[in-house]
Structure formats: C-alpha cells, structure tokens
Amino acid sequence: MAHHVGNGGAEEEDCFEDAYDRIPAACKMDLHTAIQETQCALNLVLNNKFSEALDLLKPWSRDSMYHALGYSTILVMQATMTFEHRDIQAAMSTIKDALQTCQRFRKRNSVVGSLTSLISKQSNLQEEEMHAEICYAECLLQKATLTFVQDENMISFIKGGLKIRTSYQIYKECQNSLNAAQDVQSDAFKQFEGGVKLGIGSFNLMLSLLPQRILRLLEFIGFSGNRGFGLSQLREGASSQSLRSVLCALTLLFYNTYVSLILGTGEGNLLEAESLLEPYQQKYPKGSIILFYSARISALRGNFEKARAMYEECISSQQEWKQIHHLCYWELMWTHSYQQEWQQAYLYADLLCKESRWSKAIYVYQKAAILSMMTEEEVKTTGEDIMELFRQVEGLKQRLAGKSIPTEKFAVRKSRRYKAASPIPLVIPALEMMYVWNGFTIVGKRADSTEALLVTIETAEEQLRNDPSPSEFHPDDSCLVQMLKGLCLKHLGRLLQAELCFTQVLSSESRIRYDHYLIPFTLYELGLLHKQQGDFAKATTYIENAKTNYKDYSMESRLHFRIHAALSSLKGSPVGTP
Template identity: 70%
Template sequence: MDLHSAIKETQCAIDLVLNNKFSEALDLLQPWRRDSMYHALGYSTIRVMMANDHGELQVAMATLNDALDTCQRFRKTHSIFGSLFSIVFKQLNPQEEEMHAEICYAECLLLKAVLTFHDENVISLIKGGLNIRRSYGIFQDCQKVMNSSEDKVSSSDLFRQFEGGVKLGIGSFNLMLSLLPHRILRLLAFIGYSGNRDFGLSQLREVASSCTLRSELGTLTLLLYHTYTNLIMGTGEVDVAGADALLEPLHQKYPNSSMSLFFSARISALKGNFEKAMSGYEECIGSQQELIQIHHMCYWELMWCRSYQQNWTQAYRYADLLCKESKMSKAMHVYQKAAILSMMSEDEVAETGENLVELFRQVEGLKQCVAGKSIPAEKFAIRKSRRYNATKPVRLVIPALEIMYMWNSFDILGKRADFTEALLVTVEKAEETLCSDPDPSEFHADDSCLVQMLKGVCLKHLDRLPQAELCFTQVLSSEHRIRYDHYLVPFTLFELSLLCKQRGDVTEATAHMEKAKGKYKHYSMEDRLHFRIHACNAQQPQVNESPASTPPSSGYF
C-alpha cells in the first residue's frame, strides 16, 4: 500500500461516511489499518465518531493507540548522530512518507486527548494536556517544513495533501485558542501557545476550498464554528451567509448526507425559520441509523425549536428521548426535561406520568466529570435543582427560559418577533405571579431578578430599549437582595452593555462591560460570560496579534 493509494482509499472511506455508509467505510479501512498510516487514522476517527458509551469509547481508545503505533513506524528516526548532523548542516528535509506520518500522528494524538478527557481523574487531565501540547508542537514543526519547501517539491500532489493537513491543524488550533479569554492566553503564551482567529479561519478556508483529503473536514470544522461555537461562546452574531456558502458545495456533493442535512437545518433555525429547520432535522434522523449521535443532536435541536414555539408537550417528547438514549451529560438532560415540565400545567404533567420533584432530585446524582472537572452547565443545573431537596420544595420560576438564555438561544429566537412577543407574555405572567405571592419564599428576590433580566432581554430583541433598560436597572438595584443566583448581576451588566452599544453609547457600554468582567467572581457559568466578553473585544481589529499583549480596556466595541 503506497502513499498515493492509501490517500485515495481513505478518500473513498470519507465519501462513504458522508453518504451515511459508516460500516462500509470501516470495512474498507480495516484490512490495512495496521500497515497504512492513513487507513489507521481514518479507521480510528470513525470509531471515535461512533462511540456512544463507555465500552465503545474504550474500543475507540484502543484503535487510536494502534493508529499511533502504525504512524510511529513511518516517522523520521532521530539518532544522536543524525540530530547533530542536522544541526550542523541545518538540514530539514524529511521524506514525503515521513512528513505525512508526522501529520497523521499529530491528528491521532489530538483525538486521543479528547477521549482521555472523559476519564474522571487528574492523571487523565495531565495526559490529555501533554498530548495536545505534543500535537500542537508537531503541527508547528510541519508548518516550518511546509514554508521552507522548494517550489518544485510543493507542486506535487503528495505535498498538497501534506499542506492540507498542516493548515487544518494549525487553523483549528489558532481558531480554538483565539476563543479563550486573554487572561488564559497570557498563561498559555509562556508554553508556546498562540491564537489568531483571522489566521485560523483563513487556513481552514484554504483547506475547505482545496481538493485534498481533508477539505470536507475543513468545511465541517468551519460550519461547526459558525453555527455553534461562535453563537454559544460569542456575542450571538452568526455569519449565516458564510455558513450557507460553505454548506452549498458539500450539500451538492453529498445531498443525502446526515451531516449536510443537519447543518442545513441548523442554518434554517439560525435564520428564524424554525418550521423548515424541524423538517430538516426529522429528515436527518431518517437518513441513517448507525451514527446515533447525530440523532441526539437532532433531538436537542428539535427540543429547542419546540421550546421557541412554547409547544412544551412536544419539547418534552424530545427531552425525554435524550434522557433515555443519550449517555452524555445525563444530569443536564434530566434537568432540562424537568425544566420543560415546569412550564406545563399540572394536568399536562400528570398525563406524562412524570414526578417533577423526583426528577429534580435525580439531577445531582447524575453528575459527570470531564478531565476530572465538573461540567459548568451541570453544576448550574445541580444548584438550581437543590430547591427541590427540601421537605417543602420551592418551585423554580420559568426554568426552561433560564436555560434557553444560558445557551444564548435568545439571539436565535430574536429573529422572530412573533415568538419573542409570545415569550414576553409568558415572562410577564411569571412576574404577576411573583408580585401576587402572599407568602414569598427565601428565593423570591432571586426569582424576581431572573424574571426582570429575561424580560429585559425579550424587550431588547424587540427594540424596546428604554423599557429593557428599566428591567436591567431594576436587577442591578436589587443586587443586595439576591441570596443564591449571584450570576444574575454580571450577566445583566453584560446585557446592559450590549443595549448601550445598540443605541450608540460606547463609553457607557464599555463601563458596564468592565464592571461585569472585573468586579464579580465565583458565580455560576462565569467562564461562559468571560468567553462572551472576550468575543466582544475580538470584534475590534487588534493592533498586536500576540496573545501575551494586554488588550486596551476600551476595545470591546
């Protein structure tokens, strides 16, 4: 199996995967996976994609270890004499097979790091971090080789394939690191990490537009960034047109691919066309039955589309499917199901046969860890559900809308004024209920502030800025009365900052943003807010691209 044939056969496997033929792709790659680096990489990658429980994750880890061994046999050997010879004569001229082995090895290390983080211990965290560091270092070395190669070498097809791997790795690392807040990047800069979002995006675009083995993976990485990462960890401003342009050639080449169908539905949802999106997700579910994770992602999206419509019965249906089928973040799935049930009438809850109090009480016992650390969203769900552990449980107020806000879904919902108005009515009903409560609980002030913040967010998306500002100001003036949900104040300051920016008052917007960033610590979902604040800062062109440099404090807008 020579390198040309290996790449060609792995491309056939990618085509099979994107045509929903996952088992056929594995059968194609399996015979050569211990003798060909590309077969080994492709086979282990598909195994990782299809892993849905602990047993399958262990099988995927074993295939990755085998893949690393296979790649290692093709890597350049570094004897003491050879290393000295290279230093003296400044030679950096690996053979093509060795160059490809480095890229494949780095990609396998990165996949192994991702799987390692599922183990709940500190040693796994250290191992995963070291593997990421090694992977990044190999990509950087390969980038030097790519940049130093002569034109006659770079014109070969094998070199273009190598170049695609380098750009995918370097682009992904730069994009990923650019999302991190500056306080983290300053620390990472000391061990050689740096991230530039524009450079990362340009590298990934070059891969996506190339006719190489990794072009489809470059496209999917960009689609994931535009349709998810940039929304959840950013300001909510999504480049829908850019995502559409990326998806078009992929959809034409693989019209029935579950992945292209999924992203097509996601883009429809981002445009506010929830009806078309739901139809697309249902089509995606029916397109294949092997990659169950795609089904779970569709259930998640269908749950939210129904929640935007306040069709809580149908939203519950998909939340229940996630609880029964998905092995990931069971605590969050159970909490979301209970939160959706909380939006329904007592008769509707009774029809489901669910015990709302017992559901909330299950949440804490389902907690999972990644790399030995609790998942922030699960910690938030556990704190909220503890209200039901008391002898006399205190009902949560509009918890489904609170979770919707945490996932930045109001920026999607805001595309539809009719749905936003309907949601505002629900919030105002909750406000009336709290105001007329004859026996306020110890959570009354927290609940009132939550309702005011969500009311302000709805009004902001409806361009009723003066009314929205009054709601936000009311939360800030009640800060001393909040006993448990301390996240409400910094998040409200962030929303008020965006409102000020919307009406053109940049100075006041910056002041609120600085206060949200610097004054408050150790509250729920703190990292998520810092990611969003960092994204606001990243909207401004940076004078110095070094992550170690301190950004100007007034650079948010």
C-alpha cells in the same frame, strides 16, 4: 530479464489472491493508495455508511498512517457527537495506536528536523516522512480536541498542553517547509498542504477562543492564537481539492453553528456556513451530517419550521449512528421550546431521558423544566410528577475525568429547591435553560416568538409582584425574570426598556441569595446592549466589571469565554493578536 518481470507479476497475484479475506501485510501500502482509500472511507461516512468506512480502514490501521488516522478521525467524530465517556475512551485508545503507527514512519531522532531538506529531495521515502509528520501532528490535535470536549474546566487541557505544544511545533515546521517549497505541485504535496492548513487553522481558532486567564497558564509554553488567520487557513483548506478539505469545512461549520454561540457572543457567520455546505448538499443529499448542519443553519436563521422538517429527515436518513438521532432530538426539543410548544418539546426531552447517556441529569432537569411550563391539565396527561423529577437530578450527576459538567452542577443547584417538604416551584425554568444554552440569540431572530416569550415572562413577573407571602427565593426569581425580560426587549429593539430591566437586576444585587450568576451575566448583557448602541467605552466597562469582580458562580467558565469574545470584538482587533 523478462523472467524477472513475470516473477514480479506472480508476486503481485499471490498478494491479492485472498484479498476478500485479509490483505496480507507483506503487500506494502503505498502513500498514494492509502490517501485514496482514506478518501473513500470519508465519502462512506458522508453517505451514512459508518461501519463500512471503519471496515475499509481497519485492516491497514496498524501498517498505514493514513488508515490509522482515518480510523481514529471517525471515532473522534463519533465521540464529539455523543460526549459519551465510553466513546471518548475508545477514540482515545485508537489515537494512541495511530500515534504509534505514524511514529514508525517519522524521520528518526528529531521532532521535525529539517523537513525543508526533505522536500527539496522529494524522493518517495521523504514524501512518506513528510506525511508522517503531519499525520502525527493531526493525531495529537485530535487528542487535544477530545481532552477539550471532555472538560469545560480546562485543567486537563492545560495538562495536555505539552502534547499540544509538540503538535503545534510540528505544524509550524511543516508550514515553514511549505513556504520554502512553493514550486512543488505533486498530489502528495497538495495533500500535505491540506494537512498543514487544517492543523494551523484549527490551532489558531481553538486558541483564539481561550480566555486570557487560561492562555496565561498556557503562555509559558509559547501559545497564542489568531482567529482571523485560523479562519483564513481553514477556508483555504476547505476550498482545496484534498483529503482534508471536508474536515476543514466541518471544522468551520461547527465553529459557525455551535462554538460561536455557546462560547462566543452568538454571531456565527451563517452565509459562510451555507456556502461551505452547498457543494456537499449536492454531493451527499441524504448524508446525515450534512442534513444536520443544514437544519441547524435554518434554526439559527429563525426558520424553525423548516429546521424541524430537516432534522426529521436527518433522523430517517440512517439508523446506524443513534447519536445523530439524539443530537436531532436535542435540537428539536429546543426549536419547539422557542415557540413554546411545550408538549412537543416534552416528547423529545423524554426520548433523550430514555435513550441518550450523555447527561441524564441535564435531560431529567430539562424535562422537569419543560413540564413546569405547562398547565396542570397538560401535565396530568403525561403522567409525570414534576417534583419527583427535580428530586432525581442530584443523584444523576456524573463526574467526567474527575470533574463535573458545569451545566449539570447548575441543574443540581436549581433542583435543590424541591428537596424541601413544601417546595417553592422554580419560575420559568425552561426559559432560564434556554438562556444558558444561548437560545435567546436564536429566538431573537423571530419577532413573533420573542413577543410570545415576553408575554410568558410578564405573566411570571406579575405573579411574583402579587405574591402575598414572598419566599426566600423571591429576589432571585424576580431578578431572573427581569434579566430574561430585558433580553426579549433588546431583541425587539426596545433598548431603553431593556436597559431598565438590566439595571433593575443590578440594583438588587445585595438581595440575591442563591443565583449569584445573575449579576455577572446581567453585566455582560448590559455591556452588549451598550455595544449595540455604539457606546463601546460603556460596554467595555460593564463587561470588564463582570470579568474582574465576580467569581465562583454557576457556569463561570462559559461566561468567561463569552466575555473574551465580546471584549475581542469591542477592541476590533483580530482576536489573539497581542
């Protein structure tokens, strides 16, 4: 007997003798250790040690589901930061490997089978099978997220619908088994619970954002999302002490600081974002991901100076993931633009053109648009040729998964004006782009910056009004100027004047020749204005009009997301409930 024990010890020693070299696969990785190592890897990521994190997970990524999942999670984070085709492909292939690894641990021949009976038995093997279900579902969810990131047009999202469905069903089953086994308190069970909350929460949140017409396409496979429920699940997950609590927190942060602005009506919950971030700021004061979100929250609060200092700190905090630098350049470009510091904004736009491969067309257009806001003298010092830049845009358009990016299409369409032998320059193009990215909601927090923008807009309005020989673009340009003017007035609380600007745009509808997007977007803005004044009926009428009577205009899907968010908030019901 004693001999047997000694033997066991020897085996273990053999196993770790070359640990620094490569741990042989014969040493089976147990669930508890796997979760701990994956937690270590996540901590490394939050401390800017990205390659160390990947090195820790890689050796076991084919033999342990948590190592596989952790490895793909980091690559998915990287891909969602860059939106770069190469990174998306790399993440996709790791997810496929991870799915295979998880598959090996799953309960045979069932999607989920009777997980409930697994839990009641609670043996090690069954514990492993429970976790295999949740890891498998999480990989499918990551796959869906990447598909989502890749393509704002949703076609591929629908094609991936069945994969998503499997994932959703697994999560629902897992949730049922959680409810059935409330008394179990083991660590593995807590980890399992964290996984369910992350999945069910993200699902409900993601689905609640989708406009009705897209949901209808998904409806046949039984989807609906409840935003309130999704958020509460993610909040519970974020406050739990599990491996996935940081992922729940990051999902909520991304939702509150980006998604709700670009695809919603711009009302992210900043108080929640700050309280979610607080413990991580204590724990990872130099962590670039944490610094980035802190900076973003300051910017959304209208504190541009503080935000800039923090973005700069974020840039100097690490050199390994350049993508984070590019995100900071993009944000810095905007915070300078909000204050019309065009020369500084230009420097960041120029850096993006040179360094980032996300979308050359958008960067070059953005750079040209910023230069268009400067005086001739200022442009001279940069040595740039605005006309030449606008002419380059069309050739830079890329196709991702066979679809072009809506914002790129928009930039290409606007640049065509410079193709003519004697082009008519765009009016305030940088402010138009600011609107496209929903920047007016952010500037609106600062009366001084909004007033200053209004001055610029009124100068443009004056020039158009006094144009001795109006071009074919004149009506479109005037409508753009009126719409942006209305937005500034709204944020300054001058609501009647704002309404006049918006109605002026609508009355010019028949004269618009190119920028047809201005009408549905103005209807939407007028709707929000009436909502602000408490006239929900009028608000709904305008927004429904934008939704039903217009199609095939620039950035249509983006407006439909915003319309969906606005109508949901007008109904006052939790989003996504039938």
